[in-house]
Amino acid sequence: MIKVEHVSKTYKVFKRDAGFQSAFKALFHKEYELVSALNDVSFTIEDGEMVGYIGPNGAGKSSTIKILSGILTPEEGIVKINGQIPWKNRIAHVKEIGVVFGQRSQLWWDVPVLDSFQLLKDIYSISEKTYKDNLEELTSLLNLSDLLQTPTRQLSLGQRMRCEIAASLLHSPKILFLDEPTIGLDAVSKLAVREFIKSLNQKHKTTVILTTHDMQDIEALTNRIILIGKGRVLMDGTIDDIKIHGDNMDEAVANLYHEYQI
Structure with a gap:
């Protein structure tokens, strides 16, 4: 179970005007602006649920995923995932989650995909049989049979994303965070990824949290939707609540988005 209670996260952003003079002044006096990424966010996700986490750019989606995965620590609030606090129990926590960022890779760029998988096996201490x-x-x-011996840099985007998803699941995680997993994919690749995610959820009861701007992904994979905007x-509700x-x-x-002015 994922339990998020009253979580808030603020970033300190450096600000200065353009130009050499402003750059020189900033060497001695930096000005910052506080930006609220998350403001009193609460929700609960049960084991085996598939949830769409949607909102416009800058809404706080990625900040939420980073907190849930233990990368960031919130200033306020409580997060418990299967009884663990992500940023305090990081080693135990990461063994139970898989993360796919559509615009970032966890595969080593210049080595064959299978070599990356072997490295991940050692990192996660996966037993030989499970691996x-x-x-x-x-x-x-x-x-993936024709892709395993190919260096990551030589894969197409669709091929790489299939390998990224496989890499995130080698250690049998209970929870899968998907951040834009089908971005830039063609129609065939999108359908293949969607069918795999549905199969994964049905067969292994893997909890899936999907953040994306592609509403076809949301409609195909999830029924429950959490809409976030301006950090709140x-x-x-459900897909039907959105469709009305x-x-x-x-x-x-x-x-x-227009109604909530986000």
């Missing part, structure tokens, strides 16, 4: 079984299953379901949870605001998902979400 072999998971690799075989993931290779089959994601159609604005709505926590427009003729289709994109229009409904756009209307909600």
Whole structure:
């Protein structure tokens, strides 16, 4: 279970005007602005749920995922995932989660994909049997057999994303965080990734939190939606609750953004 209670996170952002004179002055006197990324955010996600976590750019989605994965520490609030506090129990926590950032890679760029998988096996202390079984299953379901000997830099975006998803699941995590997992993928690759995620959830009861701007991904994979804007949870409901605001998902979400002025 994921339990988030009254979480707040603020960033200190350096500000200065353009130009050499302003740059010189900033060497001696820096000015900062406090930006509230999350403000009193609360929600609970049960084991095995698939939840869409949506909102416009700058809404606080990535900050939430980073706190849930233990990368960031909030100033206020409580987060417990399967009884653990992510940033305090990091080693134990990361063994139970998988994270896929669509615009960042966890694979080593210049070595074959299989070498990256082997390194991740050692990092997560995965037993030989578990690694072999998971690799075989993931290779089959994601159609990776022709990609494992290829350096990551030589893969297409769709091929790399399939390998990224496999890498995040080698250690059999109970929770999977997906941040824009289908960004830039063609229609065939998107469908393949969606079908795999649904299969993963049905077979292993993996909890999935999906953040994306692609409403087709949200509609295909989730039923519960959490809408965040300006660092606050604005709505926590179902796909049907969203759809009543427009003729289709994109229009409904756009209307909600306008209604909440985000």
